[in-house]
Amino acid sequence: MKKRILYVEDDNTLAFLTADNLEQYYEVVHFTNGKDAFDAFKKEDYDLCILDVMLPQMDGFELAAAIRAINIEVPIIFLSAKTLKEDRIKGLKLGADDYLVKPYSIEELILKIEVFLQRSQKQPTIKNNTCTVGSFTFDPDNYVVIKNGESTQLTERESALLKLFIDNKNTILKREKILTELWGTDDYFMGRSMDVFISRLRKIFREDESIRIENIPRIGFKLIAP
Incomplete structure (x- = not known):
């Protein structure tokens, strides 16, 4: 169909x-x-x-x-x-x-x-994939982060980006790797899109000082989290 x-x-x-x-x-x-x-x-x-x-x-x-x-x-x-x-x-x-x-x-x-x-079209997994990021709980299947019982809804792209950061926590992720994995291409305008989503994630986590998404000049980004 x-x-x-x-x-x-x-x-x-x-x-x-x-x-x-x-x-x-x-x-x-x-x-x-x-x-x-x-x-x-x-x-x-x-x-x-x-x-x-x-x-x-x-x-x-x-x-x-x-x-x-x-x-x-x-x-x-x-x-x-x-x-x-x-x-x-x-x-x-x-x-x-x-x-x-x-x-x-x-x-x-x-x-x-x-x-x-x-x-x-990706099928959600049956198991519970929730994980903790500092004082937040992240549910990638439902695109939501939770703190103190309060939920913040993410878009599918924001959720995929956060999942990629968490899977590579405390490790530098190159810009081209992020762009290729999530957008399928590495070009200037997709890079601008990525910057917007990273800015949004930073705002969500700014209440927890133990969580930072660091900009590594001319290389990429690193999620610093316990």
Whole structure:
């Protein structure tokens, strides 16, 4: 059965060309505004979302935030003509998995779709994988960290990044290793995405002084934790 993609783009010509290519591999449900797309998302299941940023009625950033409020797992890819670094960072902070700038290649888009779909298809293990990080408990299967009974929900990408750090605790992780393992590629813009997620993890753990994610200049990062 084909995977189902929610595609939101108000440029009908671009939407036709993109959907026409994607429909060779996926079931594509296209909407021209954010409000109709969100109404559909609440009623039906989708395996991945592709969102333009500049949309009528509800823009892509608002739509992504609304989707994340009810589903933290579905992969979200932004396709946008907005090239400012601040726009990319805003999209990633909202929980998007990637941000491609128009014009983009269909080949690159399909490659990214496949990477995210394969990750989201991984079957959870039956055993309890929770572990402790300082005064926090981390549950990678449910994308959550807990301290004193209070839970902080992570995105799938944040959870995968934290799991990689914990598996290599007190050891330097090279930037290229992190990028290749979690993003499938080592390039500048994926590096910027990684920096956003690391900043978010630092904020979560700042209440515990025994936990630090150190920046190792020109090499990578190291999780310092008991």
